[in-house]
Amino acid sequence: MTRALITGNAAAAWGARLAGAEYVPAFPITPQTEIIETLAGWIDAGEMDCRLVTLESEHSMLTAAGAAASTGVRVFSATSSQGLLYGMEMIYAAPGNRAPFVLVNVSRGIQTPVTLEPDHNDVLATRDSGFLQLHCATCQEVLDSTLIAYRLAEDHRVRLPALVNLDGFYLSFTREPVDIPARTEVEKFLPPFNPETTRFHAGEPVSQGVVVLGGAYYSYFRYEQHLAAQRALEVYAEVAAEFEQEFGRRYDAVETYRSEDAEIVFFMIGSFSTKAKDAVDRLREAGQAVGLVRPRLLRPYPAEALRRALAGKQGVVVIDQNLSMGMGGVLHGELAGALYGQPGMPPVLASFIGGLGGRDIAAEEFYEMVEVTRKACQEGVTPPPRLLYTADELRQMRKLQAVAHAERREDAA
């Protein structure tokens, strides 16, 4: 093992390298590109026995990834934002072939308008695809989750591709100290890929991705994928336990932070949860019983673990770094679905949208969200969803609009 100060992108690349990925179909996109450049550098230097091929698009990249996995090699790929959307047809197609591989997504807001900075609308667009989803909050977690993702995806009971998500900039370009295990240690945890019966070679013909005629047959295969994804919950628990034994780091499907005796908890995914942890510490210092509940695993949805973590709480501050237009926060809706009608669940789930396109969520905003939620608990009325935006931000926006209007007038003159 070595300890190094590396970015989230480098951690993802290390994950692929240590997993012994044999094939990397690639395509550049900010803020992911460093991952494939790092891998390409290792391959060119002879440090990694792997083949990297730059396809002409993410659609092709994901097609090649699925096809290579179906042919029996361990596949890694990475993308972000527009790239993920561009390849979406194959994101939905791949799971049904039950040929596992790992895809890292470096979250970045999607157009329009164009931005390079992160939020979770890109990754949540893959929510219903059949890909398993692991969400990271630290660079260490990126490396470790990549290894865990292979074990989980390749498990005989699961056999589905997995997506590991990290936030652009906040993790992709942030250096943190990371323990990089030796390949020999990793090999104990993650044996070579076993393609099972899904492997193209002469002598044993296989047909993949075929048509079914009739809704009942179709439903059967779709249900199979769903049940496999659900089985991934118990498999995840086993794999995480083994990982802890091997490497000493524990990754429950749902992370809880000072939430045991909390009255109000933050609920969110991704790197901004480290900001929430800070806020929890400050609020605790001020005598408030506040905590954090963060699902690492979003698919399969760890509903039971979430109910355990949230039972008896007065209120939940659900922070969505995404926006489903005309509906609100995706995580909020899902959580409500998991808790509704179950005994002992918190009566108030307050919805907040924030951190879109990399917009910061300030400490004061975390305090304010707790305040709003506490008040709602007292009054017994769930507040309408709030879009985080400060008066100052609006002033700055108005300034830009004034400039835009002035420019237009000048053009017209």
Add this chain to the structure above:
Amino acid sequence: MKDEAITVYKHMKDLPSSRLLGTGTPMCAGCGGLLAVHQAYDILGEKTVFVNAAGCMTLLAVYPYTPFRGSWLYTAMASAPAGAQGVRDALDIQLAKGRIQPEEDLQVVVLTGDGAAYGMGLSSTSSAIEHGLDFIYLCYDNEGYANTGQQSSPATPHGAKTATSTGAQGFGGHKKDLFAIWAAHRPAYVATVIATEPVDLARKIEKAKNLKGPRLIIALSPCPTGWDFDPQETVEIGRLAVKTGMWPLKEYENGRVTHTKVPPQRAPVEEYLERQGRFAHLFKPERNEAVLAEIQAGVDEYWAEVEKIND
């Protein structure tokens, strides 16, 4: 011709008598595409994996049946060549590591219609050729999006009526030159074929099979359903496509284009057109002399160009 010395297919009697492709597929009666696929398959053999894009042939493999003795991978309309890339690379990786033996290797064959080959899949095709991918691309060209009801595709010929070109003039565009697009990439091999010239087809598949790198076979595929003719006419219409010079049989290799079957006396294009419902509006209620002349002129110009180069 020097090739003829090395080919085993000189006459009809040399063609394989076995039939590798199973029967009972849901393709239409008289499907010219299926004819080409089954003739090609007899020569390619069962050590193949067909990588397919959305189209009529996607319905060859309907769970739990397949007419193929070998393997099959359906990808998507846009990206069959990328699927071929993934399969080929994964086979090579495993061959290099000794995880599979050379005799377990497969010929990777992309099988798509013209809509994918000339249009949606062109970007992934170009990428595969640029990578020097070792694969055969078999395009059955029925000159339209047949599976969705024969709408105009980038391979639809000028003047044809399609589900999206129903006006008096038919399709206003011109058939894209996929052969030239491929040749411009300098691949290992490009050829046009038609199932109604089975010896020519067999020779070209045989040749492609023995080469390495990107190889394209475009099979003009008379389509009774989309072109509107009686299924029993498939063979005659195919022959007329060649006889009129509308479908030149040719191949590209080492930077050179060779015509493998030059019609000695080209029949007028009308003989080909008038047998197909999709061109009926050019003849009835009155003859559309302008469009007919335009189509004939296009064919004449093509062959004049060929003769000039061969002189």
